[in-house]
Amino acid sequence: MALCFELPTYLKQLEKLVNVDCGSYTPEGIAVIADVLTPMFEQIGFTVVRHQLDEKAGPCLEITNNPGAEHYDVMLSGHMDTVFPEGTVATRPMTYDEEKVYGPGATDMKSGILSAWYALQMLTTEERERLSIVIALNCDEEIGSVYSRHWLESIARKSRQVLVCEASRPTGNLIRSRKGNAKYEIEFHGVASHAGSALAEGVSAIYELSHWSLAIKDMVNLDTGTTMNVGIIEGGMAVNVVPDYAKATVDLRFWNTDEAQAIDERLREMSESPFEKGAKVTVNRLTFKPSMQPTADTQALIRLVSEEAEKLNIVHGWEDAGGGSDGNFTAAVGTPTLDGFGPMGAGFHSDKEYLLIDSIEPRIKLLANVLKRL
Numbered sequence: 425m426a427l428c429f430e431l432p433t434y435l436k437q438l439e440k441l442v443n444v445d446c447g448s449y450t451p452e453g454i455a456v457i458a459d460v461l462t463p464m465f466e467q468i469g470f471t472v473v474r475h476q477l478d479e480k481a482g483p484c485l486e487i488t489n490n491p492g493a494e495h496y497d498v499m500l501s502g503h504m505d506t507v508f509p510e511g512t513v514a515t516r517p518m519t520y521d522e523e524k525v526y527g528p529g530a531t532d533m534k535s536g537i538l539s540a541w542y543a544l545q546m547l548t549t550e551e552r553e554r555l556s557i558v559i560a561l562n563c564d565e566e567i568g569s570v571y572s573r574h575w576l577e578s579i580a581r582k583s584r585q586v587l588v589c590e591a592s593r594p595t596g597n598l599i600r601s602r603k604g605n606a607k608y609e610i611e612f613h614g615v616a617s618h619a620g621s622a623l624a625e626g627v628s629a630i631y632e633l634s635h636w637s638l639a640i641k642d643m644v645n646l647d648t649g650t651t652m653n654v655g656i657i658e659g660g661m662a663v664n665v666v667p668d669y670a671k672a673t674v675d676l677r678f679w680n681t682d683e684a685q686a687i688d689e690r691l692r693e694m695s696e697s698p699f700e701k702g703a704k705v706t707v708n709r710l711t712f713k714p715s716m717q718p719t720a721d722t723q724a725l726i727r728l729v730s731e732e733a734e735k736l737n738i739v740h741g742w743e744d745a746g747g748g749s750d751g752n753f754t755a756a757v758g759t760p761t762l763d764g765f766g767p768m769g770a771g772f773h774s775d776k777e778y779l780l781i782d783s784i785e786p787r788i789k790l791l792a793n794v795l796k797r798l
């Protein structure tokens with residue numbers, strides 16, 4: 425099938441995907457996206473199966489040219505949700521000028537999904553018969569793929585490699601590794617008392633939290649890239665009351681999953697011997713994403729992608745990213761994973777989000793040419 429890429433058509437299709445409120449917590453909006461994409465993929469000869477993995481979540485789409493396959497040559501990964509709440513589209517729908525497209529999810533990652541659809545059409549009939557392809561589109565990437573993680577991992581285990589279609593960077597870079605991350609909620613319980621008449625009878629949850637906050641600061645290792653941030657603290661009731669409750673929400677990022685595990689153990693040990701006599705601490709890990717690290721097989725894939733990029737005169741490089749994606753999960757099951765196969769963009773998760781128009785067509789060709797070589 426020959427690709428006929430025309431920018432006005434692409435932008436019209438993109439607009440249909442961007443101008444729908446489809447945050448992770450707006451499942452009905454994600455269903456609208458699935459409704460738009462399903463006939464598009466069916467029209468190019470793919471089978472689409474819709475999964476409802478949790479009643480609170482939107483649908484996920486499993487799209488393949490080889491239904492019932494035990495094995496896929498390649499898995500393309502993308503997400504249909506955005507970080508934006510309902511009402512965002514009404515205040516700032518998709519717009520564009522000569523250089524950039526703006527709008528919620530334009531580059532993260534509606535354009536990545538649309539570009540993958542275009543790239544598949546550039547494969548010849550023989551190439552499509554030779555390759556067993558699956559495209560997994562989930563509904564909850566922006567909240568850590570809490571519902572779809574196991575589904576994604578099961579597809580990745582059946583796949584020889586994974587290409588994640590998140591945006592490439594404005595520098596042209598694709599992504600070869602991503603830091604892992606975890607989010608902790610740490611709760612501190614003390615004993616309330618009157619700050620004037622019974623100070624000594626109280627146990628301050630805020631003092632306990634303060635010790636923890638500084639201890640966590642000391643766990644940061646900038647050399648290895650294991651970093652922590654106490655991002656939110658809450659607690660206390662009144663200025664004249666010794667506070668019996670406080671809470672800290674903490675972000676952990678790491679390249680080395682063993683270091684993250686050691687920190688987890690250290691936090692749990694600390695909770696067993698609080699700094700303040702009489703305080704109680706509970707440590708709750710809310711989310712955990714392993715780091716995405718290239719293996720020897722991934723290195724071979726990196727070389728292949730770079731060769732194809734050079735043939736197309738595409739300026740590119742390979743980036744080690746601090747943020748995570750679903751590539752972290754697929755790499756962690758042992759499947760070589762690379763990310764950044766969407767067009768170039770930046771400003772993710774903000775109203776400054778943009779997509780670079782000039783990068784759309786070259787990146788479709790790059791993805792198509794990489795697929796042809798797998």
Ligand SMILES: [Zn+2]
Pocket residue numbers: 503532533565590
């Ligand atoms: Zn994304």
